[in-house]
Amino acid sequence: MTDWGCTVTDLDFARGRAGSGTQFRIRCDGRLDIRYAGGNTNRVPVMGPSGAGKSTLMHLISATTLPQSPKARIAWTFPDGAQLDWGHRGPSPDMLGRLRRRYFGFAFQTPHVPEFMTITEALTFALENxxxxxxxxxxxxxxxxxxAFDGDAQKVARIAASFPGQLSGGERQRTSLLMALVQDPVVLFADEPTGSLDGETRRTIMAMLTDWLTPERMLIWVTHHDSDPADTGAPRRLVVADGSVRWDNTAGVMA
Incomplete structure (x- = not known):
């Protein structure tokens, strides 16, 4: 299937702190399409000022946060033809389980690898599940x-037998991404997956993610690195700013 992805309709979401009024608001009047239509359109960087709601938008389309407006609708069409959608009441428990088991994967800036397992044990456990x-x-x-480690047998043997606390920051981030990728999601949501890494390690991580992509997979990631769209070949970026969400061509983005 060469046209699949997410359609967001009539989104209006606000978040604030008690006694401080509205912290931020995201509005999407009408329709927003986040869809694969060939080429590199399955690479979706989400960008914008700090605190504008980038992570919240990603949580909304991944069903980890629910829309507030009764008119809002999140609708996904997947490469296998499945169509799943929900509104402000959220997906049913069965649908949510299906989304998490089959279609959605998650990666974060802080590595999520069980501290009490070696890397081999953690990956094996994820695959057994x-x-x-x-x-x-x-x-x-x-x-x-x-x-993930370029076939370096000595390094692989060391990492495989290590606990997360024994790895460098870059090694932990790569193994954390593997925890998500080995489960073979259709859509990987990544929240600042390279935010705390040096430039060389960041490029290695992004190359690992883009190498994983196929026409039947999509990467949606929040980033504050202006070079990410160009580094990954993304033709456009999703910008969250001033309470709105819009597509922006990446041609003018600084590398």
């Missing part, structure tokens, strides 16, 4: 580590 046998899961975990 997807229905793989123990042997299949261990094999797949090793393959994913070799892919």
């Amino acid at each position: 997807r229905g793989h046998s123990r042997a299949q899961a261990r094999d797949a975990a090793q393959r994913s580590l070799h892919s």
Whole structure:
């Protein structure tokens, strides 16, 4: 399928602190399409000023935050033809489980790897939860580590046997992303996945993510790095600013 993704209709979401009025507001009058239509349109950087609501927008379209307006609608069409949508009451428990098991994956700026497991154990556990046998899961975990660390057998062996606290920041971030990617989501939502990393490590992480992409996968990530759209070949960026959401061509974005 060459035309799939998300359509957001009549979004109006406000968030504030008690006694301080509205902190920010996101409005999308009419329709906003976040869809794959060929080329690199499955690379969706979400950008804008700090505090404008970038992460909130991503949470809304991933069903981790619910719309407030009774008119709002979030509708997804997936490459397998499945169509799932919800409004301010959210998806049903069955639909939410289906979204999390089959379609959506999540990655964050702070690495999410269980501290009490080695990296091999954590990856194997994640794959077993997807229905793989123990042997299949261990094999797949090793393959994913070799892919993520450029086939460096010595480094892979060290990382595979390590606990998260024994890894560098970049190594932890890569293994955290592997935890999301080995579960084979259709859409990966990443919130500042490279925010605290140096430039070289950041480019390595973004290359790892874009290498994962296919016409049947989509990456939606919040970033404050102006070079991300150009570095990843994204033809446009989704800008959240001044209470609105709009598409912006990346041709003028500084690298």
